[in-house]
Amino acid sequence: MPRTASPTTAKNTKRPKRPASADGTMSQRQVLEALSGLLLGMFVSILAGTVVATSLPVIISDLGGDQSAYTWVVTSTLLATTVSTPLWGKFADLFDRKLLIQLALGLFVVGSAAAGFSQDTNTLIFFRVLQGLGGGGLAALSQIIMADIISPRDRGKYAGLFGAVMAVGTVGGPLLGGLVTDAFGWRWNFFIALPIAIVAIFLLQSTLHLPKHPKRVVRIDYLGAILIAGGVSLLLIWVSLAGKQFEWLSVPSVVMVVASVLLLVAAVFVELKSPEPIIPLGMFRNRTFTLSVIASISVGVSMFGTSVFLAQYMQLARGATPTESGLLTIPMMAGLLISSTVFGGLISRRGKWKAIMVSGAILTVAGSLLLGTLHYDTNLILVGIYMALLGAGLGMLMQNLVLVVQNAIEVKNLGVATSAITFFRSLGGTIGVSVLGSILGTVVAQSIKDGIAGLQPKDQLLAGTYLGSGTIPQISQLPDVLKTVVESAYGSGVGFVFLCAVPLTIVTLVAVIFLPNVPLGTLNAVQLKTQNGRPGADKARERHDANDMLIDVSTASVALPAVGLANPTEAPPAVGANSAESAQRRSSE
Template sequence: MSHRQVLESLSGLLLGMFVSILAGTVVATSLPLIISDLKGDQSAYTWVVTATLLATTVSTPIWGKFADLFNRKLLIQLALVVFVLGSALAGFAQNTDTLIVFRIMQGLGGGGLAALSQIIMADIISPRERGRYAGLFGAVMALGTIGGPLLGGVVTDAFGWRWNFFIALPVAIVAIILLQVTLHLPERVKRVVSIDYLGIVLISAGVSLLLIWVTLAGNSFEWASLPSSAMVLGAAILLLIAVIVEFKAKEPIIPLDLFKNRTVTLAVIASLSVGVAMFGTSVFLSQYMQLARGATPTESGLLTIPMMGGLLISSTFFGNLISRTGKWKSIMVSGSVLVLAGSLLLGSLRYDTSLVFVGVFMFILGAGVGMIMQNLVLVVQNTVEITHLGVATSTVTFFRSLGGTVGVAVMGSVLGTVVAQYIRDGTGALSPANRAVAAETVGDGTIPQVSLLPAALRVVVESAYGMGVGNVFLLMVPLAVITLVTIALLPNIPLGTMTGIDRERSAAAGEAASPATGRILVDVSTASVALPPSEPELDEGKIRS
């Protein structure tokens, strides 16, 4: 395909991805106001975020497996429909419980969009060229992530927060039509399909129970308690049975043989902490800006631009650099160093930290994430067999979402506990009248509207959230170290020059395409070779040699 043909095929894919990001980020800046309006607490705030991530995490490997079995174009259109339908329904939520349910529906579609966009890109672009186009995905992701919170803030201030859930609908309709018109994939080889239903149920139940435990522990019950132990034990048993089932299944949801590949194993470990950095910062920086700095939703969107600006610039620039040079490892190691530095710097946040410094810290972290996130998928796709392209891609995305979900849940639990303690300590020195207001507005753990609080109490709440968010970012530091180590250990395999479709056709023709080099390896032991009449002395052994 020419460069123009590739861009045409990617147009609907990019717009669909933009819709999913926009629908997710447009509520980021207004989420504190939404939870406050629906009378929710910190636990509800965390659940609204983690419910989407949970559904995305659980559904991602399922979508990835379906991509190896069914029509990928139809699947991504279906995922887009499910996603925007869930988003639209969320706009009618009357309490946090119904909001969480519709956010789960959003997440089910989001899992398909996250996995299938990467899989289809691998179908039509070779690993060597993919960095060039991965920059486009990074740019779209950054545009949606930057523009979403800003647009959400403006819409919330002008029309109310419910309209945030509706604005993605017209764009989604255009994306579905564009996918139908521009995306042309060849017919897949017909084969008998065997769906691992038991594996789907066990993996979904085990991961869901684990994430529910992480979300509830520290709020509904203590970390070291009987309910906590029961949930951990139940999740462990379900996942252990799932491993046994996956070993025996004909078409496993997550083929465990994948983890014999060193690149896949290390990329999965690294993606866990990248997920925490990506999802955690977007969630808790909005809380920091509004609850510790008194920003409006619109101002909050503007103040978080440096984070996404760093991601946009680094993913675009280094994506093109990888395509030109074919060298990726030094870039990814440098990115992991920036993630570590950004996490340490954001750990120093307080309610009175200079916003210039906050912007620099966010830019550093965003640049690091931009250098790593897309390239982790790239190096995995470059090394796996073509028959496992879909499931390998979704496995990396699955663990990135899993890391983000667990990370946000743990960080939210820690933040709720720390903020409550800081507020209790800070209100002790206030007047009886202010202590009474504190007991009424923040005593039950609900997220307050800071602008409505008395000046003395407002300082206490802002200080508590400033300290709390800073402490939460320090939890990312050990994970950033793990990312640095695992990326440094990745095998430095050259990027191949064959597209996924080319490799699939080669495999169907009885040839084996080396995923790392793109060279065609023909099994001459079964090939019909015509010997030149001038060289009758050639025998089978020499032909093999």
């Protein structure tokens, strides 16, 4: 009896211009074309977050806002991005991913354009929330779609492109924002990225071709989404306001923490019973996923913390302008860019990631320790070296944590697993920056108080005039005698903050050391889906499970027993990634 053409083949006949073959295989040129829209979209989201950094004081002043409004303009975007990330990831497993990322870009464009027309801080905060919602989708979906078209083995060399986009957006954003504000006004900070975003939408439409998801009943866990969003939002609002609007140990703190815990506990019960949970808790039985989540939380603190506190160090301890501050932090981004590009390509060529990630975690610990020695008069060359070491370590970790999770997780959970890593990294970064910022404020206040006590009586009176309000001073406007006091306080304070972050970097190192050394697969997610259900897949799984369980004593990985997959519809082990996943899951249970 003759075999009929598969649906994929039939669909390919109707669309001969589709750049991928029926089984999802793409050439390097086709991959780069498909990535062009994703890279532009990521660049837009990063640029929008960093371009207003240097002009935010001008914006808040022009709109008549206070310190509380300043805090919420920043926090609202981080909050929306963090909370929406797992939702976008779940939607990616249920709906068309190409349409979703175009919707995320469109939402981002609307939010950016509207923010540029804001007439007060309340409307600005609202439109920044829209920006954050779109940015969360771009951050999650770009990684998910990347897994659709690139195999884990080849993903490392393309991850360097994402690192480059991140570095350019992070370094260039503040510099561009200062220039645009001076030349055209602060509103153009929100308009400048719009043409790039529109181009990205058209590029995605013309170059990104993904197979349609099979028709199935879609169930969205609305209650779980509300509980997770509510619990996380309340937690982030608490850490953002505590120490500023109210004390850490106070009635508002207790109420917000207890309410957040209750919401998140309720979310756990709902997720356990939901047929389509937002975050499938069963993924935590996968040891690779759980350890990567732990590592991502502390990596988020290092990544977000360095950008915030190094900028303060350069401007308040070294007297640099916002533009000079951006230039002085280039070693950090250069280290991240170079390491992510070089070692990403090395992982693709050799197929080995464990030693590189362990080395990156060690560099992160070393960089944090060295930055912990900062003072207001530390040689800037040494500061640059310390930043480059930390940046190199983060470059070897960030994208590869996503890679190893995508390599080890079931294909059906690819979207939620990828977004979960991004979510926990953002969550850790937001909480960590708020807590460390509170520590910095306390240490600086005490250091300034002690420094003023050692001055002459006339200089103490002068200090009351310039520093009595408790607001962050402008170093250039201070008398020399007070300038030294303030610079010394911020120099040692920022150093102390980096020392406080060292235990978290050690947690990252331990988590990476114990990651199972699963070989990287050679099939992308689209190819894995076409392999599901093939005859003989169970036997192939058993053979590859036995072959893929490797012992790597040099990187402290642990051998796992070879077992077969219980579910015959799961992806076959020819990818290496999913072949070992069943054994990992059994051993973790």
